[in-house]
Amino acid sequence: MARPGRPRAFDTDEALDAAVEVFWRRGFTNAGLTELAAAMGVNKPSVYGAFGDKAQLFQAALRRYVERNMGYVTEALQKPTALECARAFLIGNAHAVTMPGRPAGCLSVQAVATPEGSNEYSVLARNRAAIQERFADRFRRAIDEGDLPPDEDPGELAAFLITLSSGFAVRAADGTTREALLALADRAMATFPAPPSEENNRD
Amino acid sequence: MARPGRPRAFDTDEALDAAVEVFWRRGFTNAGLTELAAAMGVNKPSVYGAFGDKAQLFQAALRRYVERNMGYVTEALQKPTALECARAFLIGNAHAVTMPGRPAGCLSVQAVATPEGSNEYSVLARNRAAIQERFADRFRRAIDEGDLPPDEDPGELAAFLITLSSGFAVRAADGTTREALLALADRAMATFPAPPSEENNRD
DNA sequence: GGCTTTTCTTAACGGGCGGTACAAAAAGAT
DNA sequence: ATCTTTTTGTACCGCCCGTTAAGAAAAGCC
Structure with a gap:
């Protein structure tokens, strides 16, 4: 051995x-x-x-x-509805960037100022893009399942979430509290499109 | 001379x-x-x-x-209504972080990874906080003028805008296009509270 | 013309950076 | 025991960082 x-x-x-x-x-x-x-x-x-x-x-x-600090992403993706999925992501992110005893913000965003064009930078950007793509896939499925309106843009919806989470990371690094971020998450969720009609899947 | x-x-x-x-x-x-x-x-x-x-x-x-690249902030603050003010800020920011021929993103956010506790970092954080405070003041005035519902939280509304703009800066640095950011600005504006009642100032 | 003041160019400074050579130390293999 | 393999601690490398010393150059002043 x-x-x-x-x-x-x-x-x-x-x-x-x-x-x-x-x-x-x-x-x-x-x-x-x-x-x-x-x-x-x-x-x-x-x-x-x-x-x-x-x-x-x-x-x-x-x-x-x-794998240790972004488990909330996978957890959020497993929620049964698109709305719960988005809400869980924002809440999970707000918690992750304001963990007591850990640095405020997100490693991925904190390193934005790596030399442009460097491997480090593109790895971070690709990481964010990959997460965004997972949410876009999830929302495409949600449209198929009648969980989101068919005219909704799944990619844009995913971009909206990732953009918010990037903003959360910057503000957390600035000292914004968890409670303030959770309030912003709530506010952002008010934009989230409702399902086309109540409990009506079209399969 | x-x-x-x-x-x-x-x-x-x-x-x-x-x-x-x-x-x-x-x-x-x-x-x-x-x-x-x-x-x-x-x-x-x-x-x-x-x-x-x-x-x-x-x-x-x-x-x-x-003074040269954030003029859109002052311009936005001068709009007659809170809604136009917020929309102008987001659209102005989306443009500013995606100027052709200039670096993508925002100087202030690009430098997030300065040594923590350094003067440079706190200068940037204070800059963001100051802008947020100007919007909070503007929205407080909007409530007085009956332009926003009296139960609206002006500070939180301002924080929402600043958080979005920070997110825009990160995403622009990642290569997100101006059009995509403008679409996100539109989406975010859907959350914006309407005036309490139509054309009814309470002075 | 000199004298003063300010900016110019050249050349370097100490220090910290990422990275490594080297030999002693600690394990398995025979 | 001796050899081989891998990690360990020390001490160092060359390089680039932010910063500066020194003197030549270009203006006003008298």
């Missing part, structure tokens, strides 16, 4: 969690390798040994961030 | 415009002084001579950005 060689003296997942925290708080460029290694409780060469260079570490951190 | 000493060989306003462009495209941390000076068409010591250090240059650039 155990491979030969000196065993790693630290838990890679715990170290990665620490890296997530630093990138989340400081963004990609501002997070220094010395700072990262210190937060991870590890020497710099060990970081390179376990994760590769800074760019690879960032991508690993982003993946971990998504 | 003319002071003694060798005259400055460049136009400080033009140089500042070039600095705005760089900060806008790259954010505070990613914008290097070598890069800034080159874009400004000036040697580094001249930058220090004319603007002070990087932080002061950034603040000067932000001030210029506000």
